[in-house]
Amino acid sequence: MGELALDGAVRPVQGILPQIMEARRMGRKRIMLPRANAHEGTPVQGVEIYPVASLKEAWELLTSSVLPPPFTASGREGREAEDKEAAVDFDEIKGQPYARRAMEIAAAGGHNILLCGSPGSGKSMLAQRLPTILPPLTPEEALETSKIHSVCGLLKRGNGLVARRPFRAPHHTISDAGLMGGGANITPGEVSLAHNGVLFLDELPEFRRAALETLRQPLEAGQVVISRASGTMTFPCRFMLAAAMNPCPCGYLGDRRRTCTCPPAQVARYRRKISGPLLDRFDLLMEVPAVDPAILASAPAGECSAGIRARVMAARQLQRSRYAGTPFRSNAALSGKALQRHCRLLPEGRAILLRAVEELALSARAYDRILKVARTIADLEGSPDIQDPHLYEAVQYRAFEHSLRE
Known part of the structure; x- marks a missing residue:
């Protein structure tokens, strides 16, 4: 796959990765593609990648009695670009x-x-x-x-x-x-x-x-x-x-x-x-x-991203364990019966939430989102249940909506 120029050069094309994955599904074992696209094929296991820069190279590869080793990439250029992008920090x-x-x-x-x-x-x-x-x-x-x-x-x-x-x-x-x-x-x-x-x-x-x-x-x-x-x-x-x-x-x-x-x-x-x-x-x-x-x-610098990310990952791990075998990946995705099952409130908590919804004139969707946020706050503290302080904090993050609608 690729684009052939009038001078015989093989030009890169878009969408190589999903095409290689489909070719593998169809049973293809070797893929010839433009040299500029070679790195896109390396993540797909079970397929050998052979990049070429011209029609002449493609012909030589097809007529060779011994195939050269398939392409492998170190990914160094990509990592350098990613490191440059990650230069910002919460501190x-x-x-x-x-x-x-x-x-x-x-x-x-x-x-x-x-x-x-x-x-x-x-x-x-x-x-x-x-x-x-x-x-x-x-x-x-x-x-x-x-x-x-x-x-x-x-x-x-x-x-x-x-x-x-x-x-x-x-x-x-x-x-x-x-x-x-x-x-x-x-x-x-x-x-x-x-x-x-x-x-x-x-x-x-x-x-x-x-x-x-x-x-x-x-x-x-x-x-x-x-x-x-x-x-x-x-x-x-x-x-x-x-x-x-x-x-x-x-x-x-x-x-x-x-x-x-x-x-x-x-x-x-x-x-x-x-x-x-x-x-x-x-x-x-x-x-x-x-x-x-x-x-x-x-003021000194605030906490760095690494420290915050450690707490975030611990909370996400709780969610992965809780939602294993379901289509949900995080608390924000919860809906329907799963929301009712995993965000149950005690009678005191239900009274707090209903009072907040009435005073702030919130919608039914906002009601559900408060529950999801409260579940996340509980996860950050490692609590199996949503406690009143978690619910109070979650409600505070909806209070500003009232002023925006005024």
Whole structure:
């Protein structure tokens, strides 16, 4: 497989990895492909890879009485690129203890999180460091993710598999096709490129409302279906949604040092760009206040990503054991009877939650998401049951939703 140029060169093509996997399923043992695509075939066991750079090399390989050794890759180039991407760490964030706690809970349970605060409060820094506290990709997840990146031609040269959880941060001017997938030749969009990782939407109200509304179904189903005249394609898209926004158009509503200049009607219009159903898809809604300059100048660095990731991985291990043999991978994915079975509350806890739902005018979906977050908080503490303090903390992460809807 490959593309033959008029001068006899063999050019790379996209989607090599899923094609090799299908060829193996059909019983093929050896694959000849473009040299630039060679690294994409190395993760597939049971298939020998023979890269060529020209039609002449392909002919010589086919007519040779003795085959050369199959291709093997060290992956050094890919690892160097991955190490460069991993240069950020949570210890670079000063202050914001409550926002850091919310990010830890989100990572531990795979929850969606919305951060709201004035410019410079650290919202983007927090979101960009979210992948550094997530567990490593499992072999199955790495293969799933790599197949999508292979189709889009995004696998790094020298590394056949995506080694770290994806972090995708599209600009707010992105088109529907760019976000969800599509085009003349249907290709995955940002939601699928973020599969098993994080999709970060900065300046959330600046995205077109129609584009934001298309996220609702994929967030629930974990897949996106693209239908065109040429056919229908289904792409996986199980991702954590992290978003950031200002409290108002000027960004300084509620700031202690700067005065907001936005009229109330303008603030209301700005916030209405995010619909109630979309807000319901967030498990944690966190207000991120501006950091005091004295803290920036004198406070020591916060806890590093490695320390937070250790707690996150311990909580995820509890979830893997609990949900073994089920389609669920994390607390955020729970639904139906599984949610009722694994998030049971004592009578006191049910009273607390019902009172919160009534006072904050929350939806039934928000009720379920509070339960999932409380389950994650209990897992972080190693508690087999959801206790009242876990529930109180989970409710606090929905309280900010009330102010956003006002």
